[in-house]
Structure formats: structure tokens, C-alpha cells
Amino acid sequence: MIETKNLTKNYGDLTAVDDLNLAIKDGDIFGFIGPNGAGKTTTMRILVTLLEPYGGSAFINGLDVSKHGKKVRRLVGYMPDFMGVYDDLKVFEYLEFFAAAFGIERKKRKSIVEGVLELTDLESKKSATVDSLSRGMQQRLGLARVLIHDPKVLILDEPASGLDPRARIEIRELLRELKRMGKTIMISSHILSELEEICDHVGIIEQGKLVFSGTLEEIRSRLGIESKVRVSVAEHQDKAIELLSALPQVRRVQALNGEIAVTFHEGQHANGIVARTLVNAGLDIISIQPERLKLDDAFLQLTKGVVH
Amino acid sequence: MTTALTSTFSNLFDPVRLFGPIFDKELRVSSRRKKNYFLRFAYILLLSIFILSIWYSTLGIRSSGSAVYQISRLSSAGRQIITTIVWFQFITAQLIAIVMLSSSISDEIRTGTLSVLMTTPISSFQIVTGKLLSKLLQLMLLLAISLPLLAIVRVFGGVTWNYVVSSICITLTAVMLAGALSLFFSIIYRHSYAVILMTIVGYLLIFGALPGLFNLLAIKGMFIFNRNVTQSILALINPFVALAAENATLLQSGVPKFFSWPIHCLIMLAVTAVLIAVAVWRVRGAALVSTFSSTTKLWPAGVLERMLTRIFYKAGSQSPDSSIIPVTGPPIVWKEMRKGFVGHSKTDRTMTILLIVLFCLTAILLLLSPRNNIFPRYLMFGLYLIIMIRIAVFSAGSIAGEKEARTWPILLVTTLGDKEIIRGKAIAAIRRNIPLLLLYLVLMCISYANLGIRVFTEILIIFSIAALSVVCSLLFVVGCGIYFGVRLKTATSAIAATVGSYIALTYILCGMFNPLRIVFYSAIYRAAPNYSFIIKLLSFAMSIIPTFALGGIGIFLERRAVRRLRRDIF
Numbered sequence: 001m002i003e004t005k006n007l008t009k010n011y012g013d014l015t016a017v018d019d020l021n022l023a024i025k026d027g028d029i030f031g032f033i034g035p036n037g038a039g040k041t042t043t044m045r046i047l048v049t050l051l052e053p054y055g056g057s058a059f060i061n062g063l064d065v066s067k068h069g070k071k072v073r074r075l076v077g078y079m080p081d082f083m084g085v086y087d088d089l090k091v092f093e094y095l096e097f098f099a100a101a102f103g104i105e106r107k108k109r110k111s112i113v114e115g116v117l118e119l120t121d122l123e124s125k126k127s128a129t130v131d132s133l134s135r136g137m138q139q140r141l142g143l144a145r146v147l148i149h150d151p152k153v154l155i156l157d158e159p160a161s162g163l164d165p166r167a168r169i170e171i172r173e174l175l176r177e178l179k180r181m182g183k184t185i186m187i188s189s190h191i192l193s194e195l196e197e198i199c200d201h202v203g204i205i206e207q208g209k210l211v212f213s214g215t216l217e218e219i220r221s222r223l224g225i226e227s228k229v230r231v232s233v234a235e236h237q238d239k240a241i242e243l244l245s246a247l248p249q250v251r252r253v254q255a256l257n258g259e260i261a262v263t264f265h266e267g268q269h270a271n272g273i274v275a276r277t278l279v280n281a282g283l284d285i286i287s288i289q290p291e292r293l294k295l296d297d298a299f300l301q302l303t304k305g306v307v308h
Numbered sequence: 309m310t311t312a313l314t315s316t317f318s319n320l321f322d323p324v325r326l327f328g329p330i331f332d333k334e335l336r337v338s339s340r341r342k343k344n345y346f347l348r349f350a351y352i353l354l355l356s357i358f359i360l361s362i363w364y365s366t367l368g369i370r371s372s373g374s375a376v377y378q379i380s381r382l383s384s385a386g387r388q389i390i391t392t393i394v395w396f397q398f399i400t401a402q403l404i405a406i407v408m409l410s411s412s413i414s415d416e417i418r419t420g421t422l423s424v425l426m427t428t429p430i431s432s433f434q435i436v437t438g439k440l441l442s443k444l445l446q447l448m449l450l451l452a453i454s455l456p457l458l459a460i461v462r463v464f465g466g467v468t469w470n471y472v473v474s475s476i477c478i479t480l481t482a483v484m485l486a487g488a489l490s491l492f493f494s495i496i497y498r499h500s501y502a503v504i505l506m507t508i509v510g511y512l513l514i515f516g517a518l519p520g521l522f523n524l525l526a527i528k529g530m531f532i533f534n535r536n537v538t539q540s541i542l543a544l545i546n547p548f549v550a551l552a553a554e555n556a557t558l559l560q561s562g563v564p565k566f567f568s569w570p571i572h573c574l575i576m577l578a579v580t581a582v583l584i585a586v587a588v589w590r591v592r593g594a595a596l597v598s599t600f601s602s603t604t605k606l607w608p609a610g611v612l613e614r615m616l617t618r619i620f621y622k623a624g625s626q627s628p629d630s631s632i633i634p635v636t637g638p639p640i641v642w643k644e645m646r647k648g649f650v651g652h653s654k655t656d657r658t659m660t661i662l663l664i665v666l667f668c669l670t671a672i673l674l675l676l677s678p679r680n681n682i683f684p685r686y687l688m689f690g691l692y693l694i695i696m697i698r699i700a701v702f703s704a705g706s707i708a709g710e711k712e713a714r715t716w717p718i719l720l721v722t723t724l725g726d727k728e729i730i731r732g733k734a735i736a737a738i739r740r741n742i743p744l745l746l747l748y749l750v751l752m753c754i755s756y757a758n759l760g761i762r763v764f765t766e767i768l769i770i771f772s773i774a775a776l777s778v779v780c781s782l783l784f785v786v787g788c789g790i791y792f793g794v795r796l797k798t799a800t801s802a803i804a805a806t807v808g809s810y811i812a813l814t815y816i817l818c819g820m821f822n823p824l825r826i827v828f829y830s831a832i833y834r835a836a837p838n839y840s841f842i843i844k845l846l847s848f849a850m851s852i853i854p855t856f857a858l859g860g861i862g863i864f865l866e867r868r869a870v871r872r873l874r875r876d877i878f
Contacts, residue, residue, distance in 0.1 A: 048721050050877055070723055078721045084714030088647055092632045100639035101722035109635070127632060145718070 001026040001153060001184040002047065006056035009042050009208075016042040018208035019056070024186060024201065029179055031199035032188040033299055039208040040188045041081055044155050047186070048078040060153055074102070077146035081157040081188075085138060087131035091122060094130050094141065095148055102149035112148060120144040120174065136167030143174060154178065156187045160194060172198055192296045206303045219298045228291040229274060231260040234284035243281050249273060261291075328430050330438030338446060343801065347404070351450050354812055355396065359457065362392045390461045391555045394475040397454055398551055401479060405447055405487040406507045407804050411500035412439040412491050413591060418498055422595040432591045436584055440491055447483055451476070471558045474569040478554060481576035482547035486511070488583040495587055495594045499709075500800040501701045502655045508697065509662045512690045515546050517669035520683055524676055540566040545575055640724070640732025641739070644706060649743050666691060667747050674754045688751055695744045696785050697807050702737035703789030704802035711797055717877055726873045730866060733793075734786045745778070773851065780859030785810055787862030791869040795876055813858060 002024040009017040017039040024030045034040050045051040047058055049069040058065045065072045086094060092113060099109040117123045120140045125133060133141060139159060146154055156175075160168045175198055178185060189195050195202060196216065203213040212219065233240045237255060244262055245253045252263045262274060278285055338344050413435075416422035425435060458472055489510065493503040519542050525531035526538035533541065543553045550572045635642050649660070670691060673684040710716040719729070752774060756767060788809050792802040 045717075045878075050717050050720060050874070070725070073721055073723050076721070078718070080714070080717050082714050083718065084710075084716075086643065086715060087713075089643070090632055093635070093646070096635045097639050097643055098722060100635045100642070101719070101724050103723055106635075149723075 001028075001061055002030070002186060003059045004043070004047075004056065005058075007043065007046065007053055007058055008055035009039075009046060009051065010054045015208050017046070017053075020205070020208070020210055022203060022210065022213065024184060026184055027179070027182055028200045029175065029185045029187065029198055031195035031202040032186060032205065033192060033195065033202055034188075034205035035303060038205045040205055041157055042208075043205070044078070044157050044186070044188065048076050048155055049073055050078075074149065075152050077149070077151035077154045079142045079146050079154075079156045079159055081161065083138070083142045085130040085133075085141070087129065089130055090126070091117070091128055091130060091133070091141060092126040095144055098145050098148050104149065112150075116144040116147045119147065119177070121170075136163050136170070139163060139167065139171065140174075143171070147178075152184060154183050154185045154187075156185065158189055159187065160189060168194065192299055204299060204302050211302050212298075219302075228261065228263050230256075230287075230289045230291055231262060231274060231278070232258065232286040232288075233260070233278065234286055236283055239281065240278055240283055243277055243283075244274065247273065247277060328434030328438050330425075330430060330435050331442050332438075334438060334442035335445070338442065344446065348450065348453075350808070350812070351400065351404070352453060354400070354815075355393075355454060355457075357816065358396050359389070359393060362389050386461050386463075386467055387558055390458060390467050390471070391558060393454060393457065393461070394479070394551070394555070397451060398475075398479045398482060398547075401447055401451055401483045402486040402511075404450070405443070405483045406490045406504055406511075407800075408443045408447070409440065409487045409490040410494055410503035410507070411800050412443065412494050413587075413594065414494040414498055414500055414503060417495075417594055422591075426592060426595045432588045436491065436587045436591055440487055440584065444484060444487055447487070448480070451479065451483075467558065471554060474554050475551065477573050478547055478551050478569060481573045481580070482551075484580045485547070485576050485583070488580045488587070492583050492587045492590075495590050497655050499655075499705075501705055501803045502659070504800075504803070505659060505694070505697060505701065506655065506662075508690075508694060509659060509666065512687070512694070513662060513666055513669075515548050516687050516690060517666055517673070519546050519549065520673050520687065521669055524673060528676075543567045544572050547572070547576060638728065638732050638735075640729055641736050644702075644733065644736030645739060647740070649740060663694070663744065666694075667751065670751060671754055674751065674758055677758075679758060685755060688748075688755060691751070692748060693811075695741060695748060696781060696810060697803075698744065699737055699741050699782065699785045700789045700803050700806040700810070701799075702740055703734060703786045704793040704806045705789075705799040706733045706737065707790060707793030708796055708799040708802040711877075712799055720874060720877060726870050730790055730870050730873065734790055734866060737786050737789065738782060745782075748778075773855075776852070777855050780855045780862070781810070781814070782862075783859040784813070784862035784865075787864070787866035787869070791865040791872075794869045794872050797876070813861070 002022065004020050004022040007017055007020040007022075008015065020039070020043060022043075032040050032043070042051065046053050047060065047065060049065050049072055052066060060072050061075055063072050063075070086097070089097065095113045095116060096109050099112055100106075104112060114123070117126055120143055122137065122140055122144060125137060130138070130141065143156075143159065146156070159175075160171050163171065172194060175185060175187070179198070187195065187199070199216070201213065201215055202219070204211045212222070214222075231240070231244075237258075237260065241253050241255060241260055244250055244260065249264050250262055251265045252261075254261045254263075275285060275288055413422065416425065422435075455476075461467065462469075462472065486507070490503055490507045493506050493510075494500065497503050497506065522531055522538055523535075523542065526533060526535045531538060539549070542549045544550070544567070550567070550569060553567045554569060633646065647656075666687075670684060670687045673687060677684050707716070710719060752771075756770060785806060789802065789806040792805040792809075793799075796802040796805065
């Protein structure tokens with residue numbers, strides 16, 4: 001659905017996007033992660049036809065964004081990172097204006113606007129002026145606007161930034177609902193734990209270059225964090241460390257805050273060997289917990305923290 | 309001991325110490341801004357063109373006659389040239405001061421930096437004076453540019469040093485007052501274009517229409533003071549009358565009974581000081597008060613808004629669902645027209661009331677003044693300029709304003725065509741000003757009726773030329789406004805560029821001292837001094853062609869704007 005081929009964008013001497021190759025499948029939620037100034041917003045702006053690429057090409061549903069601007073805009077709903085609102089319009093008028101701007105017939109507008117208001121839970125606010133809405137409500141209104149022409153692709157640039165936890169949860173639920181509706185969503189966010197919960201794929205970008213692209217499982221596999229467990233024994237911790245260190249599958253054993261961290265060689269898995277060894281030696285196990293990779297950790301490990 | 313004294317003395321008069329770090333910061337920032345260099349260049353260029361055309365019109369056309377005759381005319385020419393330059397500087401410098409200071413506090417309020425400044429030890433006095441004086445310093449540099457010119461023209465004779473000094477002092481104090489007034493309004497209003505419009509409307513009312521009315525009443529014996537006393541008072545408190553009085557002294561064409569320019573300058577300085585004091589008092593409150601404007605409607609503007617909205621915008625067909633107005637017609641036009649003629653903010657309503665008052669006063673002056681009194685027509689010109697500025701605000705501000713509000717990208721990702729967006733903005737800018745244009749038409753009718761022209765064909769010709777001039781100006785201002793709105797990032801820059809271009813081009817192409825017209829006149833006069841018909845015909849052509857050119861440039865710029873619409877989005 002979304003594809004970029006050697007996409008490049010320069011601002012004078014600065015290369016904001018450098019030879020970027022992305023491929024997002026139909027119906028996926030794609031999380032776009034990167035430090036500030038990495039090139040996320042520039043990529044999204046190119047995809048929604050607001051910027052012209054310097055080199056390479058970008059496609060939405062097979063259409064080149066540089067050549068078929070109007071057709072692409074009909075397919076895409078875009079929510080920018082800092083979204084302005086027409087403060088002198090009412091919520092209903094605001095959405096009806098965009099419905100008219102997308103060429104929706106006058107007869108159909110009312111029912112469409114009411115539909116998106118219901119979906120975004122803004123029905124009670126339809127007569128309120130846009131600038132009287134709270135930040136969370138304005139973000140929801142932004143999402144309602146994005147949905148007004150029923151686009152196949154949603155490109156959302158940090159839609160949850162600056163929102164309180166409740167509003168963030170609401171936005172997350174809304175995105176899940178949109179995924180169920182079959183939309184392809186590209187979303188960037190700094191709140192990585194949120195992306196972890198809703199994204200099928202993630203792309204990590206730094207200095208305009210794609211550092212990694214794939215599923216969360218693929219990241220775990222790549223960083224080798226999956227083959228790590230934390231063990232807690234009732235007593236004789238030193239003996240446990242000695243026994244586990246002697247195992248050929250184990251690369252390193254460390255004592256950490258009363259627990260034992262066991263790291264396996266690449267490609268090796270715990271497969272119950274830790275528990276079996278300790279039980280056979282007569283040691284009482286309190287807990288064995290495989291260590292899961294957090295997206296934040298992956299982000300820190302995959303990026304260098306360098307910005308333009 | 310000497311070193312300590314010198315140090316104390318220099319510290320005492322160090323501007324940074326006196327006016328705080330704001331003064332220092334403003335000077336630093338202004339030196340980095342390209343637009344300030346462009347402004348200086350544009351000012352010098354315009355001044356040079358102006359001087360050359362005045363020179364040519366005064367000495368160039370009728371160059372026949374002996375050398376002795378020519379030399380004898382130099383002193384009167386010198387006086388004419390110098391008074392014209394002084395008027396040019398007086399008006400231009402005040403306009404620049406108004407524009408320069410219009411965003412001084414409002415920008416700080418809008419971006420939230422004023423609140424941050426208030427948490428530092430910087431005092432309100434330092435903020436206000438730092439902003440005001442840093443800008444005035446730049447203006448003084450502009451005024452200083454013309455000093456050598458004034459000194460050179462003095463060589464022709466007939467111009468006293470007293471006049472040079474008095475005119476500079478009157479201009480300086482008027483510039484300080486205009487700047488202080490603009491700064492004061494920038495504390496009240498959020499947008500700099502509202503500040504510019506409000507200051508100009510206020511200026512025209514306080515220094516134009518009201519004194520004109522008092523003078524007229526005094527002439528007719530209906531005022532508390534007689535004519536001489538009224539004119540003397542006006543000369544003391546009104547910089548325009550003061551400069552006119554100084555020029556009258558130089559040209560020996562009648563002066564008010566009592567007039568002293570130093571007293572006038574002291575009064576202007578006192579008024580400026582009062583304005584600064586009020587600004588200092590209000591600036592802290594402005595930082596704290598919420599920037600949301602009240603939705604309470606002022607009584608006359610509320611009634612006016614409903615009435616005009618019904619007449620011009622067909623918005624009376626409201627949806628039964630409360631006050632939601634359904635989108636009809638092109639969406640861009642609908643959105644812009646949604647604000648109506650009066651607008652939604654307090655600023656818009658106050659402005660409308662002031663404009664209506666100004667129109668009424670001008671109409672009264674036109675009706676009651678003697679036929680040879682040119683003053684009401686100057687007021688009409690001022691009103692015309694305000695209408696054009698308002699159109700520039702709606703055309704340039706509607707695009708650059710969207711960039712500032714960050715709504716521009718979301719409008720551009722809709723399926724609306726580039727032409728559709730530009731045309732919508734242009735149509736709305738014109739339609740929103742139709743009531744003012746109609747009021748201006750009424751003034752034109754009164755003005756021509758007052759001239760006493762009875763021949764129908766003459767009336768028709770004059771009216772057609774005037775209407776053509778208005779239409780072409782409209783096309784230029786809308787096209788130019790849309791173009792600068794697309795090119796520039798802030799509404800203030802776009803509006804200032806539009807208004808500046810309009811004034812400069814109108815002067816160069818269509819003005820009284822239009823260099824092209826002068827050169828043509830001169831050539832024709834030399835070639836065929838007796839062919840008055842040819843001169844009349846050429847004069848007509850020289851009026852019409854530049855007017856068409858102005859409209860043509862407007863259409864060209866609008867087309868350029870369509871092509872550049874997606875190039876400077878962020």
C-alpha cells in the first residue's frame with residue numbers, strides 16, 4: 001500500500017531523508033520511530049504530497065505521489081504533528097467544510113459528518129467552537145477530519161503527543177477500531193510503549209536512514225534479547241551461578257539485585273534447561289522469567305542518538 | 309578618580325543599562341533580519357525616484373527661457389522641492405513606524421514569550437521602552453539619510469535653517485507618537501495587521517476627520533472658539549496641521565495667528581510619554597490575561613453585523629440545528645465569508661464602528677465644505693487607502709494567516725485544486741469588502757455632486773475613470789496580497805509587502821508625479837506646445853494605461869501564486 005524507493009530529501013546541505021526504502025502492507029499499522037530530526041515528518045510530508053522528493057520515489061496504492069497528487073490526496077488522510085484548527089468554526093461546520101473540500105456531495109455530507117462524530121465520540125460537541133475544545137478533543141477532531149473522506153491510508157504524525165493518559169488510551173482504541181475497518185495506518189510517536197501495543201511493523205529511522213524495519217519479533221531476534229532469562233532462587237545463589245555458567249548453551253551469568261541474569265549464545269534458547277539444572281541440583285526456584293525486549297530498549301540499541 | 313567618574317558617567321548613559329536587555333536584543337535581531345535591509349533600500353529608492361520626479365516636474369518641463377530666468381526660479385523651486393520631500397518623509401516615516409511597532413508586543417503575547425519575560429527581573433518600562441526606542445533608532449537612521457539632500461537643496465536659497473530644523477523635529481515627534489500608538493495597540497490586539505489598521509483608522513479620525521469638522525464648525529461660527537483660535541489650537545496638537553503651518557510659513561501662504569513648533573513638539577512628546585506610561589501599566593496585565601476574545605457583541609456592531617450579513621452573505625438560511633451554518637457553494641469562499649463583514653472578534657467590531665464614524669464624518673465634510681476645500685478629498689483618499697489595506701489584510705492574511713495557524717498543510721492535503729483555493733480566497737477578500745466599497749461609492753457621488761459638474765458626459769467619463777481605477781487597484785491588491793501570502797511566512801510581512809507595493813507602484817505608475825507621465829508631458833510640450841488636444845489625449849492615455857497595467861500586474865501575480873502554491877508551505 002505504501003512504498004518508497006531510494007527516497008531522498010535535502011534542505012540545502014542537510015539530507016533529511018537519505019535513500020529510504022519502505023514497504024507497508026495493506027491493512028498494517030506501521031510504527032515510524034526515530035529521534036527528533038531523524039526525517040520521520042519529512043517522509044510523511046512527501047507521502048501526503050506536501051513536499052517534493054529530491055530523489056527516488058514514493059507510492060501510495062501504486063500511485064506515484066509526485067505525479068498523481070490529487071489522486072493520492074483522495075486516498076490519504078493526514079494528521080500533522082502540530083495541527084492548527086479554524087478557531088472561528090463550529091465542530092460540525094469544520095468537518096462539513098472538509099467534506100466539501102474533498103468533493104463529497106452536499107446531500108451525503110450531513111450523514112458522513114454525523115458518522116465520524118459518532119466514531120470519534122464528539123457528537124455532544126458538534127455545536128461547540130473548535131477553539132473551545134480541549135487538546136484531547138482537538139486531536140480527536142483531527143482524527144475525525146482525517147476520516148471524513150473515508151481514506152484507505154492514514155498517515156498520523158505523533159497523534160498522541162501532549163495528551164493525558166486517558167486521551168492517549170482513547171486514541172489507541174480508536175486506532176484499533178480503524179485497523180478493524182481495514183485502514184492502512186502509518187503512525188509516528190515518541191511514546192514507544194504505545195506503538196508496541198498497536199503496531200504490526202515498526203521502522204526505525206536515524207539521520208534520514210532506515211536503521212531497521214520489521215516486526216517486533218524480528219527486532220527481538222536481531223538483538224538477541226529473546227535468549228535471556230532472570231532466575232530467582234531461594235538460597236545458594238553462588239552454587240546456582242556456578243551450575244548455570246558450566247552449561248555449554250550459556251554465554252554469561254550475572255548476579256543482579258538478588259536475581260541471576262542468564263544470557264544464552266545466539267540462536268540458543270532456554271528450553272527449560274535452566275529449570276532442569278537447578279531442580280536436579282536440589283535448588284528451590286522462586287521464579288524464572290524470560291526477559292522481553294521493550295521497544296524503548298530496541299530503539300536505544302539500534303540508534304546512536306545522533307541527530308542532524 | 310577620573311576613570312571611576314568616566315565609568316559612572318558612561319554607565320549612566322549606556323542605553324543597554326537604561327532600557328534593559330530588550331533594547332540590546334532588538335538591535336541584535338534587527339541587524340540579522342533581511343527585511344530591514346530591504347526596507348532601507350526600498351526607502352532610499354523611493355525617496356530618490358520621488359526627488360528626481362519632483363525636480364523634473366519643477367524645473368524640467370518648462371526649461372525655456374534665459375539662464376538668468378532659470379536661476380531666479382531656483383529658490384522657489386528649492387522651496388517646493390524641500391516641502392515635498394519633507395511631506396514624503398513625514399508620511400512615510402510614520403507609516404513605517406506604525407508597521408514596525410505593530411508586532412512588538414502582540415507577537416510576544418501570541419508566542420507566549422511575554423509571560424516568560426515577566427518572570428525575569430526585566431521591568432515593564434524596560435520592555436516597552438526597549439521595543440519602542442530600538443525601532444525608533446532604525447527610523448532615525450532612515451530620516452538621517454535625507455539630511456544631506458535637504459542641505460543640498462538649501463543651497464538654492466529660499467529655505468531657512470529654521471525650516472529644516474523645525475520640519476525634522478515635527479517629523480521626529482510625529483513618528484514617536486505614531487510608534488507609541490502602534491505599540492499601545494499591539495498590547496491590546498493579537499494580530500499586527502489589526503494594530504496597523506486600528507492605528508491608521510485612529511490617526512485618520514483624530515488627526516483628520518475630527519479636526520476637519522471642528523475647523524468647519526469654527527468657519528461657520530458654530531464652534532466654541534473662533535476660526536483663528538481653532539486653527540492655532542489644531543496646529544499645536546495636530547502634527548499634520550503643524551507641518552502644514554511650517555510649510556505655509558516657508559511658502560508665505562498664510563499661517564495660523566499663533567503657532568510655535570517647539571511648543572507643538574513638546575505637546576507631542578508629552579502625549580507620547582502618556583501613551584508609553586499607559587503601555588507600561590498595561591503590559592504586565594496583557595501577559596497574564598487570556599488571549600481569548602470575548603464573544604459579547606457590542607450593540608451597534610451586533611445589529612450591523614446581522615443586517616449586513618443578511619444583505620450580502622445569504623447566511624440567513626441557518627440550519628435548524630442551532631447556529632450551525634451549512635456549507636454552500638465553493639468551500640473556501642464559504643469558510644472566509646463565514647466571518648461576515650464585521651468579523652467575530654472585538655477588534656473587528658470596534659474597527660467597523662470607527663470606520664462607519666469616519667465615513668459619516670467624511671460625508672458631512674464633503675457636503676458642508678466649500679467647493680474649493682480640498683481637505684475632505686484627502687480624507688476620502690485616506691479612506692480609500694484603508695479599504696485597500698483591509699482588502700490586503702483579507703487576501704494576504706487569509707493565506708499567510710493559515711500558515712501561522714498551521715492549518716495550511718491540512719487544507720493542501722484535500723482534493724481542492726490550486727486554482728480553486730486561490731480563486732476562493734480572492735473572491736472572498738473582495739466580497740467581504742463590498743459594503744465598504746459601496747460606502748466609498750456614495751462618497752464619490754457626494755464628492756462629484758459637490759464639484760458642481762452638470763454635463764452628463766463629463767460626469768460619465770470621470771465616473772468611468774474612477775471606477776476603472778478602483779477595479780484595477782482591487783485586482784492589484786488582491787493579486788499581490790495572494791502572491792505575498794503564498795510566498796511569505798507571516799501575515800504581517802505579507803500585508804506590509806502588499807500595501808508597500810501598492811503605494812509604491814500606484815505612485816510610480818499612476819501618481820501625480822509619475823516619472824513616466826512627467827517625461828511624456830515634457831517631451832510633448834517641447835514638441836507641440838500648442839496642440840492642447842494631443843496633450844489632453846496623451847494625458848488621458850497616461851492615466852488609463854498605467855491603471856490597466858496595475859490591474860494586469862495583479863492578475864499576473866495571482867497566476868504566479870497558483871503556480872507557487874505548494875512551494876513555501878512550511
